[in-house]
Amino acid sequence: MNEVPVAPTGPSRLRVLQSFGTPGATSNPYITRLFSSTPGVEQHAFSWRYALTGRFDVLHIHLVEVMFVRRGRIRTVVGVVLFLLLLLRTRVSRIGIVRTLHNVKPHEAQSRLVQWALSICDRRTDLWIRLNSNTVPPTGAPVVTIPHPDYREWFALHDVPASIPGRLLFFGLIRPYKDVDALVRAFTSVADDALSLHIVGDPQTAELREIIERAGHGDPRITLSFGYADDSTLATEIGESELITLPYREMHNSGAALLGLSLHRPVLVPDNSVTAALADEVGEPWVQRFSGAFDGTAIVQALASVRRQGSDGSPDLTARSWDASGSAHEAAYARAVELAAIRIRPRRAAAQAGGRLYS
Structure with a gap:
């Protein structure tokens, strides 16, 4: 593994295609x-037409399988073919590929075709x-x-009520690996x-x-609010909670945990090296863990x-500003362009870079 330094870059005209559509x-x-935290980059939302015909310097992929896995095998096969055409185009056109590792592996089992494409x-x-x-x-x-x-900034304009003693909360997209039925039981x-x-x-x-409804049937202390929750609703629900419970079977990165911490509420998460490091970073009382x-x-x-232990004050989130993240992403995009050039034309690119090759 070759960790490379991240430093802010100067003005840039890099064009970056994100792997997700226009945010709504x-x-x-x-x-x-x-999108808004990288002012030195020209950001583009994903569409297959633009991906296969538009001009961009970097393809930034987040969850790979989301790009081409569809309901039905035939539609997934078509998605894989389009994706492979996109990868071929990036290679021929010397377009850099940046991947954000939100998870170590997909949360749901994938077919052999999808695994091959991945x-x-x-x-x-x-x-x-x-x-x-x-x-x-x-x-x-x-x-x-x-x-x-x-x-913190995203929810700054929303009212966050005082917590209600004994109130537990789970929020977010409910998927099998998050073990919400186990939480209810x-x-x-x-x-x-x-x-x-x-x-x-x-x-x-x-x-x-x-499954979740059956698990909680007959317990009047449980409130099930299924469906999309807007930011105002989330601010209220999180604010009223005394503890946010996230009993995932596997947790590597969690936006839900960070949202809870951003609104000054402690979270209960699985105990592993990642959550232990998060506790060290923000403060032990804020990150409760179970084994x-x-x-x-x-x-x-x-x-x-x-x-x-009490949870007075707020968790330490100073290392997680969007300004720093935006600058780091801009630097990563610029480095990916350099690496793509070296990958396609190693000798010429090495000469231009003073003979330095990156592994």
Whole structure:
């Protein structure tokens, strides 16, 4: 692994094609802010027409499989073919490919065709962006670490109410790996009428929704609010919570955890090297952790710890500003262009760079 330094660059006319479409009202703020935080870069939202015919210097890929996995095998095959054509175009045109490693691997099982396309993209990537220093990229291409920025400015105009003692909250897109049904079952096992649990988010499937409804059936302390939640609703729900519970089976990076911390609420997350590092960074009381299968004991212990240690003040998020992230992304894009030139014409590019080659 070849960690490369990140430093701000000067004025740039680099054209960057992001792997997601034009941000809208329901888009993750991370996507929207990435556009506005790189003023030295000409950002373009993704469309297949522009990807295959437009002019750009860098392709920035986030979740690769999202670009071409569709409902139905035939549609996915078509998506893979388009994606491979795009990779071919980047190679012929010396377009750099930057990949942000939001996760170590896809959360859902993928077909052999999709795995094959992912492996080709791995080998074709010129530069990796990881969100924490524990991430090991799939290849030895250069890597930069750019921490996931916070959401403090994004939610600054929203009212955040005082917390309600005993209120637990899960929010976000509900997918199987997040183990929300286990959270509901664990909560029902805790015999404490002073506790309440709010589930706010959109289940990925109708089946998952039914599983969660069955798990919480008959417990009046549980409130299920399925569907999209706007920023104002999230600010209210997060503000009223005493503890945000995120019982994921696997957690490597979590925008939900950072959003909770941005609004000064402690989070309960799986215990691993990444979440331990987050606790060291922002302060131990703010990042409660559980080991093994999630159960009622994890809830009771986390609440007791939060109340014992207190959560006065705010978590330390100084290392997660959008200004720093934007400058780091601009530098990463510029480096990817250099690496693409070296990859295509190593001898000529090496001469222009003073003989220095990057692995």
